[in-house]
Amino acid sequence: MVSFKISGFSSRIKYLLIVILTLLPFSAVLIFVGFIAYLPAFQAMDDMNKVVMKELVPLSELQRSLLNAAMPPNDYIIHKGDDEKQLFAKVGKEVDVAFLQLQAAYKDRPDKLETIKVAYTSWLHVFKDGQTLMSYVDHSDYDSANKAMEKFDANIQVVVDNLNQVHEKTQVELIRHNAQVVAMEDKGILITILAFVTTLIFGIFGSIWLTKRNKSLENQSMHDQLTGAFNRHACDEKFQDLTRTTVSLERKLFSLIMMDIDYFKSVNDTYGHQVGDEALKVVAHVIENHLRGSDFFARFGGEEFIIIIPGTEKHFAKEMADRLRIAIMETPIKASDEENIYITMSFGVAEFPLDSSNQTKLIDCADQALYKAKEMGRNQVVVYGERAKAEQPSAIAGEE
Numbered sequence: 001m002v003s004f005k006i007s008g009f010s011s012r013i014k015y016l017l018i019v020i021l022t023l024l025p026f027s028a029v030l031i032f033v034g035f036i037a038y039l040p041a042f043q044a045m046d047d048m049n050k051v052v053m054k055e056l057v058p059l060s061e062l063q064r065s066l067l068n069a070a071m072p073p074n075d076y077i078i079h080k081g082d083d084e085k086q087l088f089a090k091v092g093k094e095v096d097v098a099f100l101q102l103q104a105a106y107k108d109r110p111d112k113l114e115t116i117k118v119a120y121t122s123w124l125h126v127f128k129d130g131q132t133l134m135s136y137v138d139h140s141d142y143d144s145a146n147k148a149m150e151k152f153d154a155n156i157q158v159v160v161d162n163l164n165q166v167h168e169k170t171q172v173e174l175i176r177h178n179a180q181v182v183a184m185e186d187k188g189i190l191i192t193i194l195a196f197v198t199t200l201i202f203g204i205f206g207s208i209w210l211t212k213r214n215k216s217l218e219n220q221s222m223h224d225q226l227t228g229a230f231n232r233h234a235c236d237e238k239f240q241d242l243t244r245t246t247v248s249l250e251r252k253l254f255s256l257i258m259m260d261i262d263y264f265k266s267v268n269d270t271y272g273h274q275v276g277d278e279a280l281k282v283v284a285h286v287i288e289n290h291l292r293g294s295d296f297f298a299r300f301g302g303e304e305f306i307i308i309i310p311g312t313e314k315h316f317a318k319e320m321a322d323r324l325r326i327a328i329m330e331t332p333i334k335a336s337d338e339e340n341i342y343i344t345m346s347f348g349v350a351e352f353p354l355d356s357s358n359q360t361k362l363i364d365c366a367d368q369a370l371y372k373a374k375e376m377g378r379n380q381v382v383v384y385g386e387r388a389k390a391e392q393p394s395a396i397a398g399e400e
C-alpha cells in the first residue's frame, strides 16, 4: 500500500494531547493515593504536637516556677528582706496554679497524674518548709533555719524529681510516637512510589493503546474498505498537504490523473456485483504496483480513481497513465472458476498549477479530459488542454 503522511504536524500535536489527557486522570489518582497514604502520618504528627502543647508546655512552665520558688527562702537567710517573703508568697501561688493546670492537662493520663499528685503533696511541704525557714530567720535561730533550709532543698528536689519523671515519660512516648510517624511516612512514600509506577505504566500503555486506536480509526476513516486505497476524504487532505507547503507555486507542481472503468455497469449487470467488486480490487492492485512511494492514489467514488504524481508534468503523467491503461486491460479478472474477464479504463490528466491552482477546478479539468476520453471511445488517455486523438479502440468488458 502506498503510504504518506497526512497533516503530520497537527497529528503529532493530537497524539501528544491524547497522551497528556490520558495521563491526567491517572495523575489525579496518584495525587489522591499519595494524600491518602500520607494521611495517617499527618494525623500522627498532629497528635504529637497536641501532646507537646497540652502536656509538655505546662510541665515546663511549672518546672520554671519551681526554680523561681527555690530562690526567695535562700535569699531571705542573707537579706532578711520583706521582698523575698512577698516574692515567695507570690511564686508559691503561681506554683499552685501551675500544678492545678497540670493536673487538668493530665486528667486522662492516670499513671502520670499520680506522680504529679505526689509532687504536689511534696510541694505543699516545700512551701510550708520555706515559710518555717523564714520564721526561724525572723527569730535569728540560724541553726534551725539552716536545718530547715536543708529540708526545704531536699523536698524541692523530690518535687523536681517527680516532675522530671513525668517529663521523661512523656518524652519517651513522643520518641516512640515519632518512630511510628516515620514508619507511616515510609509506608506513605512506598505506596506513593508504587502508585506512581502503576500510574506511569497504566498511563503510558493507556496512551499508547489510545494513540494506536486513534491511528487505526483515522486510518479507517482515510481508507476505502473494499480496495484498501485511500478515500476521497484522504484525497482532500493530500491536496491540502501539497498546496499548503511553503515552497513556491511552481515547485509544488503535480499531475492529477482521474480514471474510470469503462462500461462497469455492464460488468455488474452481466457478472454480478461480486465480480464488479473483484474488478475494483484488481484495478486498485494494478495501480498500486505502478506507483512510486511519493505518488498518491485514492478511490474517488464508485468506479472512479484518482492519482496524484508530485513533481511531474502532465505529459510524463500521460505516459504513466498509458502504461497503467495497458496493464489494466491485460490483467485478467476472475469472474468464475472457469472464466476470466478483462476491463478497460479511461483516463483524464491535468496539471497543478498549470491548469488550475484550485483543487475543485483542477479535478474538474481532469474530469473534462476523462469525459473526452469516454466520448472518444474509452480505453484511452486524454490530457486536459491537449488535442485528443483516438489512439486506442474502445473496449468493453468481455470474456477471455
Ligand SMILES: Nc1nc2c(ncn2[C@@H]2O[C@H](COP(=O)(O)OP(=O)(O)OP(=O)(O)O)[C@@H](O)[C@H]2O)c(=O)[nH]1
Binding pocket: 226, 260, 261, 262, 263, 264, 265, 266, 268, 272, 273, 274, 275, 276, 277, 280, 301, 302, 303, 374, 378
Ligand atoms: N460492484 C460494484 N459496483 C459499483 C460500485 N460502486 C459503483 N458501482 C457501479 O458502477 C457502475 C457505474 O456505472 P455508470 O456510471 O453508468 O458507468 P459505466 O457503466 O462504467 O459507463 P462509462 O463510465 O460511461 O464507461 C454502476 O452500475 C454502479 O452500481 C462498487 O463498489 N461495487
